[in-house]
Amino acid sequence: MPTIQDFQNWPDAHGRFGDFGGQYVAETLMAPLAELTEAYLRLREDPEFVAELDRDLTHYVGRPSPIYHAERLSRHVGGARILLKREDLNHTGAHKINNTVGQALVAKRMGKPRVIAETGAGQHGVASATVAARFGLKCVVYMGAVDIERQKINVYRMKLLGAEVVPVTSGSKTLKDALNEAMRDWVTNVADTFYIIGTVAGPHPYPMMVRDFNAIVGREARAQVLEQYGRLPDVLTACVGGGSNAIGLFHAFLNDRDVRIVGAEAAGEGIATGHHAASLAAGRPGVLHGNRTYVLCDDNGQITETHSVSAGLDYPGVGPEHAFLKDAGRAEYVGVTDDEALEAFHLLARTEGILAALESSHAVAQAMKLARELPKDGIVLCNLSGRGDKDVHTIAAREGVQV
Amino acid sequence: MSRIDRRFSALKAAGRTGLIPFVTAGDPAPEHSVALMHALVDAGADVLELGVPFSDPMADGPVIQHASERAIAKGVGLADVLGWVRAFRERDQDTPVVLMGYLNPVEIHGYERFAAEAVAAGVDGVLLVDCPLEEAEVLAPLRAAGLQQILLAAPTTARERMAKLCEAAKGFLYYVSFAGITGAGRLSTQDIAARVADIRAHAKAPVAVGFGVKDAQSAKAIAGFADAVVIGSALVERLEGAVSAQDIAARAGDFLRPIRRALDEA
Numbered sequence: 001m002p003t004i005q006d007f008q009n010w011p012d013a014h015g016r017f018g019d020f021g022g023q024y025v026a027e028t029l030m031a032p033l034a035e036l037t038e039a040y041l042r043l044r045e046d047p048e049f050v051a052e053l054d055r056d057l058t059h060y061v062g063r064p065s066p067i068y069h070a071e072r073l074s075r076h077v078g079g080a081r082i083l084l085k086r087e088d089l090n091h092t093g094a095h096k097i098n099n100t101v102g103q104a105l106v107a108k109r110m111g112k113p114r115v116i117a118e119t120g121a122g123q124h125g126v127a128s129a130t131v132a133a134r135f136g137l138k139c140v141v142y143m144g145a146v147d148i149e150r151q152k153i154n155v156y157r158m159k160l161l162g163a164e165v166v167p168v169t170s171g172s173k174t175l176k177d178a179l180n181e182a183m184r185d186w187v188t189n190v191a192d193t194f195y196i197i198g199t200v201a202g203p204h205p206y207p208m209m210v211r212d213f214n215a216i217v218g219r220e221a222r223a224q225v226l227e228q229y230g231r232l233p234d235v236l237t238a239c240v241g242g243g244s245n246a247i248g249l250f251h252a253f254l255n256d257r258d259v260r261i262v263g264a265e266a267a268g269e270g271i272a273t274g275h276h277a278a279s280l281a282a283g284r285p286g287v288l289h290g291n292r293t294y295v296l297c298d299d300n301g302q303i304t305e306t307h308s309v310s311a312g313l314d315y316p317g318v319g320p321e322h323a324f325l326k327d328a329g330r331a332e333y334v335g336v337t338d339d340e341a342l343e344a345f346h347l348l349a350r351t352e353g354i355l356a357a358l359e360s361s362h363a364v365a366q367a368m369k370l371a372r373e374l375p376k377d378g379i380v381l382c383n384l385s386g387r388g389d390k391d392v393h394t395i396a397a398r399e400g401v402q403v
Numbered sequence: 404m405s406r407i408d409r410r411f412s413a414l415k416a417a418g419r420t421g422l423i424p425f426v427t428a429g430d431p432a433p434e435h436s437v438a439l440m441h442a443l444v445d446a447g448a449d450v451l452e453l454g455v456p457f458s459d460p461m462a463d464g465p466v467i468q469h470a471s472e473r474a475i476a477k478g479v480g481l482a483d484v485l486g487w488v489r490a491f492r493e494r495d496q497d498t499p500v501v502l503m504g505y506l507n508p509v510e511i512h513g514y515e516r517f518a519a520e521a522v523a524a525g526v527d528g529v530l531l532v533d534c535p536l537e538e539a540e541v542l543a544p545l546r547a548a549g550l551q552q553i554l555l556a557a558p559t560t561a562r563e564r565m566a567k568l569c570e571a572a573k574g575f576l577y578y579v580s581f582a583g584i585t586g587a588g589r590l591s592t593q594d595i596a597a598r599v600a601d602i603r604a605h606a607k608a609p610v611a612v613g614f615g616v617k618d619a620q621s622a623k624a625i626a627g628f629a630d631a632v633v634i635g636s637a638l639v640e641r642l643e644g645a646v647s648a649q650d651i652a653a654r655a656g657d658f659l660r661p662i663r664r665a666l667d668e669a
Binding site: 014022023024025026027028030031032034170171176177180183184187190284285286287288289290295297299300301302303 | 456457458459461464465468472475480482505507508509510511512532533534537538554555556557559560561564579
């Protein structure tokens with residue numbers, strides 16, 4: 001790969017991030033994707049659209065979210081200062097709302113009265129159901145039957161918000177199968193339906209559009225750290241499933257070459273056991289869900305079932321921009337195990353009074369590792385992408401506690 | 404001239420509509436896959452479409468998805484499918500075989516390697532559902548080896564783009580008859596007829612119509628205006644659960660023969 005001068009200027013006109021991305025979809029989807037690309041490229045330059053989005057991000061989502069110096073956690077770890085970007089404080093409790101507000105506004109401007117979404121942990125489903133209610137759109141959410149079992153509270157939450165939740169019983173009954181099913185719905189109902197993809201995967205323009213809507217995380221954080229500490233952080237970290245919160249944090253810093261970037265993937269029971277979801281750390285380039293990226297698959301090209309304690313990271317692919325950043329050497333991707341994430345979850349709860357989502361707990365675990373390697377005046381900026389209330393039952397069950 | 408082109412010229416000369424059955428390779432019984440292929444030809448198939456099982460068949464409906472899952476559970480992979488085509492060619496050198504599937508198994512197998520092995524086995528064309536014209540650069544080794552890339556066209560395809568597809572079409576152009584997944588049941592014959600007539604006037608290859616064709620009646624309706632009819636989900640559904648070679652051949656024949664007759668009467 002040639003040396004990259006400007007990391008913020010991707011994808012190219014074909015939706016490619018170097019060798020990754022693109023539009024690997026059936027012919028039936030080419031027209032709706034072209035329609036969406038055209039509409040989005042026009043809207044993102046439209047001052048009225050931008051102002052409307054900003055208003056909702058401020059008054060509905062509650063932006064900007066603070067950065068918080070986790071002093072007691074940092075002291076416990078005994079290294080650099082750990083700063084948390086508090087996306088858990090957003091309306092609905094995670095970064096996902098940044099994207100769904102944006103896409104719902106695009107849907108509204110495109111005149112589509114029905115939105116569909118896929119969800120793993122349920123966070124994106126809740127965020128989609130929320131904005132559908134907010135903008136008066138009909139909402140159908142596809143969710144793997146296994147995930148429905150793991151995330152009952154979020155399922156009920158979506159129903160309270162007026163969405164229909166459709167259980168998906170094919171394949172591994174998790175996020176990837178929900179994504180397949182949502183694609184099928186879209187193909188069948190393109191005329192009146194907008195597909196709100198929840199992560200930076202899928203065919204172009206989704207990886208670009210979802211990143212753009214989440215990039216506010218990094219823009220805010222970069223300005224906040226500069227203002228409060230007078231310098232940039234030494235290292236960034238965020239959890240990576242599909243990778244939307246991670247690219248959201250990373251993007252504003254991509255051309256700050258001195259800032260190290262580390263994505264934390266779900267290593268599940270350990271990468272060596274095969275029970276994990278670390279597509280970048282342990283996968284290979286392939287084609288899944290409309291884009292070329294790193295995937296977890298066998299030698300026949302069959303996508304393999306993944307494992308993570310957190311439903312939101314349980315995905316065998318990853319956003320193509322992360323694949324690009326990995327191959328270009330701009331970002332590193334490492335595995336964090338279920339046990340390490342759980343340990344970080346408890347430590348953060350006890351030292352800071354914050355219940356982090358299990359997904360985000362992977363980032364916290366990685367932040368702790370990175371902080372240990374740095375001097376006390378160093379800065380580790382960690383995206384606390386979501387709150388953990390939704391995971392309380394999972395954690396209790398895992399630890400044998402009756403709630 | 405390729406085997407596919409020869410077959411379509413012969414059909415045209417005879418004034419017949421082509422019949423293209425689709426089966427998922429390895430379903431219902433991997434050990435009888437070759438027997439099934441021969442049975443389909445005996446019942447009147449002009450071109451065979453063999454689905455390469457994939458774990459995440461985004462553009463397929465539940466029937467073909469479950470057939471894929473069953474085949475994968477029995478360990479069926481691309482190498483098996485190529486082996487069955489090779490075995491089929493021992494007795495049949497004339498019926499074109501198209502492999503239909505998704506890109507990832509081919510990508511992981513390696514494009515160069517796949518191209519060489521597929522041609523050696525006697526495969527004539529590939530229809531990679533998630534590889535539209537815009538991404539088809541990756542298939543250059545397949546084209547170089549002589550495999551024809553079968554392209555899809557859809558009701559949602561815009562006029563300008565349709566012109567590009569018509570220009571690039573090789574073997575046959577596969578028109579999916581409604582904007583949906585395989586095997587669902589919505590079909591307005593008039594809409595399809597008008598659109599297909601327009602495509603046939605411009606396409607550099609014959610036009611096959613599929614998706615949603617399920618029996619003699621619906622096939623006959625299409626025979627009047629298409630060069631060929633593709634039947635997939637309904638056939639796969641009919642074969643489900645068959646165990647013996649005899650049962651598989653009987654079910655395939657019983658299903659396909661009335662359709663063959665209907666096409667020839669149309």
